Amino acid sequence: EDQVTQSPEALRLQEGESSSLNCSYTVSGLRGLFWYRQDPGKGPEFLFTLYSAGEEKEKERLKATLTKKESFLHITAPKPEDSATYLCAVQEWRVQGAQKLVFGQGTRLTINP
């Protein structure tokens, strides 16, 4: 069974203080690993998809990386508007049937001004 574990559960940083969020996963065959941002009371907003170990993607202050067992979401010089819950999800290769996502519990990130 696919499993996704995110750490830490919550993280408080000062504005400008860089850090990383971790997503460890177990899946029989990885089709893709996804990062989403979710603000309170809203649906998840797509950030990145990573498909193979060694792949990296960047968007503004965020960079996502992938190994065979985990993914990191690096946040550089964060601003208060980066405060949100960051969700990691994996998608398993399937010959047929829907491509379901399995989500981790998320990391609640708070950036203090």
Add this chain to the structure above:
Amino acid sequence: GAVVSQHPSWVICKSGTSVKIECRSLDFQATTMFWYRQFPKQSLMLMATSNEGSKATYEQGVEKDKFLINHASLTLSTLTVTSAHPEDSSFYICSGTRAEQYFGPGTRLTVT
């Protein structure tokens, strides 16, 4: 990106009544849509997979007679919570798939 809308964004209903939630893909066609439920401070739990023109596939533990899903077209899926009870109060989110899954803004259901 791709845009998914949900209606209503917030609904209160009395116990025993039914509530319908609409999910629309606005700028793409979604052969498959997914319905999730999210409780406070918890992650998304997949309820069912909705395929256009066919019956939905429900996850283990989800009552298909209680959560009726209809995927009438490539841009519209509906979730009807029948005979709602207070324990059904939750945040319901749908998604449509293009290359990735794009999520709607969610519907907050409160059953009194």
